[in-house]
Amino acid sequence: MATAAPTTHEANDASAVKGSVSLQSLTKSFGEFTAVRDLDLEVAPGEFLSMLGPSGSGKTTVLRVIAGFEEATSGTVRLSGVDVTRVPPHARNVNTVFQDYALFPHLTIAENVGYGLRVRGTGKAERVEQVTESLRRVRLDHVADRLPHQLSGGQRQRIALARALILRPQVLLLDEPLGALDKQLREQMQIELKQIQREVGITFIFVTHDQEEALTLSDRVAVFNNGRIEQVGSARDVYENPQTEFVARFLGLSNLIEAALAEELTGDRRTMSIRPERVRLQPASDPLRDGDVGLLGTVREVVYTGPATRFLITADAGVELIAEQPNAHHPAHEQALGRGDHVRAVWNPTHAARLP
Numbered sequence: 001m002a003t004a005a006p007t008t009h010e011a012n013d014a015s016a017v018k019g020s021v022s023l024q025s026l027t028k029s030f031g032e033f034t035a036v037r038d039l040d041l042e043v044a045p046g047e048f049l050s051m052l053g054p055s056g057s058g059k060t061t062v063l064r065v066i067a068g069f070e071e072a073t074s075g076t077v078r079l080s081g082v083d084v085t086r087v088p089p090h091a092r093n094v095n096t097v098f099q100d101y102a103l104f105p106h107l108t109i110a111e112n113v114g115y116g117l118r119v120r121g122t123g124k125a126e127r128v129e130q131v132t133e134s135l136r137r138v139r140l141d142h143v144a145d146r147l148p149h150q151l152s153g154g155q156r157q158r159i160a161l162a163r164a165l166i167l168r169p170q171v172l173l174l175d176e177p178l179g180a181l182d183k184q185l186r187e188q189m190q191i192e193l194k195q196i197q198r199e200v201g202i203t204f205i206f207v208t209h210d211q212e213e214a215l216t217l218s219d220r221v222a223v224f225n226n227g228r229i230e231q232v233g234s235a236r237d238v239y240e241n242p243q244t245e246f247v248a249r250f251l252g253l254s255n256l257i258e259a260a261l262a263e264e265l266t267g268d269r270r271t272m273s274i275r276p277e278r279v280r281l282q283p284a285s286d287p288l289r290d291g292d293v294g295l296l297g298t299v300r301e302v303v304y305t306g307p308a309t310r311f312l313i314t315a316d317a318g319v320e321l322i323a324e325q326p327n328a329h330h331p332a333h334e335q336a337l338g339r340g341d342h343v344r345a346v347w348n349p350t351h352a353a354r355l356p
């Protein structure tokens with residue numbers, strides 16, 4: 001279910017909504033093609049919101065409309081309660097961090113970070129002080145005199161962030177900023193990004209197509225599909241209670257039990273979505289515990305993934321199921337399971353989401 005952003009402030013009280021973003025009936029077309037259709041979204045001040053969705057689903061377009069790089073075809077964009085739909089990008093109190101960092105190659109790191117202040121006419125002493133503080137925040141004050149090519153990818157990413165934050169925008173837009181980093185660095189940067197966002201208290205709107213990244217970082221996740229938001233809610237909400245088949249499938253693995261079989265198992269004729277980690281495997285001869293439901297089947301594949309083991313089951317009822325158990329508390333009978341074994345895949349329907 002969609003969770004409403006806590007933005008109940010009066011629209012004319014600018015201080016109360018400082019940093020809020022409100023999109024109403026936003027549509028963006030490119031010629032005949034509609035990239036974003038009739039989209040509503042409320043982002044609260046200081047919130048970390050991720051826009052998650054497959055390639056081409058309209059995330060970047062929404063970000064560009066918020067920044068003012070694209071003009072909305074129809075609908076309204078409000079920043080801090082003020083209608084900025086027709087306001088040019090430089091007059092909006094937002095900043096954007098791009099995936100390619102866009103640092104000036106011939107300026108030092110300190111000059112890159114201080115560039116925006118310089119354009120604004122901030123005096124030199126003030127500039128030096130703010131640049132130092134900003135570099136310290138991203139823990140890179142020791143590279144102030146280097147050129148961008150003398151830094152690693154992760155360091156350049158942090159500089160791009162420092163350069164955006166130094167202007168103290170009310171809203172920071174981040175377009176796949178960690179996309180170019182390898183997995184390990186990316187995970188490290190995710191933690192740092194979250195820490196920095198907490199420290200500065202600025203509203204972050206973060207575009208990604210990496211579901212784990214969105215779940216890890218965000219207060220709320222907006223799941224995009226085909227120019228629309230399918231669902232918006234906390235990470236736990238969109239993961240545990242997907243409202244559509246698309247959301248269930250896009251956010252990790254999910255077992256979808258179609259309506260007729262769901263009715264047979266539970267009496268409720270709605271498609272059931274159950275996550276693999278909620279499915280246990282027990283010997284076929286063991287009885288069901290009270291409240292549980294289960295399907296008899298055959299183990300088709302056992303996949304070791306490091307922290308967990310994944311079992312692919314073909315149920316006698318015809319459906320394919322995935323069960324995943326952490327290797328740390330892997331029941332003994334499951335450790336011994338191999339291809340061809342008969343099992344009962346069991347779960348509690350209260351752990352399943354129902355799709356309307």
Ligand code: ATP
Binds near residue numbers: 030054057058209
């Ligand atoms: P990705 O994750 O690949 O960046 P996305 O969800 O950010 O995807 P958008 O970049 O917003 O998707 O694109 C949405 C759709 O709009 C795509 O089909 C894209 O081809 C189209 N589109 C984007 N910009 C333009 C443009 N300037 N002219 C025409 N079509 C465009």
